[in-house]
Amino acid sequence: MNTETQPLHFYKYQGAGNDFILVDNRSLFFNSDDYEAVSKLCDRRFGIGADGLMLLQSHPEFDFEMVYYNADGMPGSMCGNGGRCIVAFAKQLRLIDRETNFLAVDGPHYAKISPEGNWVELQMINVNQINRDGEAWVLDTGSPHYVLQTQGLDTLDVYSEGKAIRNNETYGAKGINVNFVEDFGDHLFVRTFERGVEDETYACGTGVTAVALAHAAATGKHGHISTPVKVLGGNLRIDFDHHHGQFTGIFLCGPAELVFTGTR
Numbered sequence: 353m354n355t356e357t358q359p360l361h362f363y364k365y366q367g368a369g370n371d372f373i374l375v376d377n378r379s380l381f382f383n384s385d386d387y388e389a390v391s392k393l394c395d396r397r398f399g400i401g402a403d404g405l406m407l408l409q410s411h412p413e414f415d416f417e418m419v420y421y422n423a424d425g426m427p428g429s430m431c432g433n434g435g436r437c438i439v440a441f442a443k444q445l446r447l448i449d450r451e452t453n454f455l456a457v458d459g460p461h462y463a464k465i466s467p468e469g470n471w472v473e474l475q476m477i478n479v480n481q482i483n484r485d486g487e488a489w490v491l492d493t494g495s496p497h498y499v500l501q502t503q504g505l506d507t508l509d510v511y512s513e514g515k516a517i518r519n520n521e522t523y524g525a526k527g528i529n530v531n532f533v534e535d536f537g538d539h540l541f542v543r544t545f546e547r548g549v550e551d552e553t554y555a556c557g558t559g560v561t562a563v564a565l566a567h568a569a570a571t572g573k574h575g576h577i578s579t580p581v582k583v584l585g586g587n588l589r590i591d592f593d594h595h596h597g598q599f600t601g602i603f604l605c606g607p608a609e610l611v612f613t614g615t616r
C-alpha cells in the first residue's frame with residue numbers, strides 16, 4: 353500500500369500519557385520501511401500526533417509481534433509503555449484474553465491484562481549490568497537509559513538538560529534516553545527526555561524501569577521490591593527482584609487506554 357495516499361484505519365492509545373498510534377498490520381498492508389510516513393503520522397501539527405507508532409503483526413511462535421517506531425519515524429529500541437498499549441490493543445482485537453506472550457525488538461515478553469483491558473503488567477528483560485557515569489547510572493532495560501538524581505524536578509529544564517546529555521560526546525552517536533528522578537520517600541518522581549522523540553514525554557516505561565533499578569542499586573535494597581513512580585502523565589509501578597546486581601522478574605505495571613480510533 354502507498355501509506356501516504358491510501359486510507360489508514362488507526363487506533364490511538366496512551367499509557368500514562370505516553371501516546372501511540374496502533375495499526376493492525378496482520379495483513380502486512382502497511383509498508384514497514386516507510387519511515388517518512390511514520391514520522392508524518394506522528395507529527396502533532398500535520399499528522400495524528402504521537403510519541404511513536406506500532407504495527408501489530410502476526411508471528412508463527414507468538415500471539416503477535418510488536419514493531420515499534422519513534423516519532424521521528426525510525427525503528428526504536430524497546431518501548432515499555434508501547435508494549436503495555438499493544439497488549440491492550442491485542443485484547444481489544446480479541447487476539448488474547450488475560451495473558452500473552454509476544455515478540456518485541458528486544459525479545460519475547462510476557463504480560464498480564466485486567467478483565468477490563470485497561471491495566472497491563474508487562475515483563476521486561478532481565479538486567480545484569482548497571483554502570484556509573486559520574487553521579488549518573490547508565491543501564492539498558494530494552495532501551496538505553498541515563499538516570500540522574502535531582503532536587504526541584506518540577507521546575508527543572510528537562511528539555512535543555514536532557515538534550516545536552518543525549519547529544520554529548522559520550523552518547524551523541526547512538527543517543528540515549530535521559531531520566532531525572534527525585535526521591536519523595538514513598539514514591540519516585542521521574543521526568544524523561546526521549547531519544548527518537550527528541551523531547552520530553554509524559555512517561556517512559558523503559559525509563560521508569562531503569563530508574564527503579566538504579567534506585568535499588570543506589571540505596572542497596574535487595575530482595576523483592578515494588579517501586580511506585582509518578583510521571584507527568586500518571587502513575588506507574590515497577591516490581592522486581594534484586595540480588596547482587598542481578599535484576600529479574602521485572603514487571604512494568606500501569607494503565608493503557610484507547611483514546612480514539614480513526615481513518616486518515
Ligand SMILES: N[C@@H](CCC[C@H](N)C(=O)O)C(=O)O
Nearest residue numbers: 428429431432433556557558
Ligand atoms: N517511550 C518508550 C521508550 C521508547 C524507546 C526510545 N525512545 C528509544 O528508542 O530510545 C518507553 O515507554 O519505554
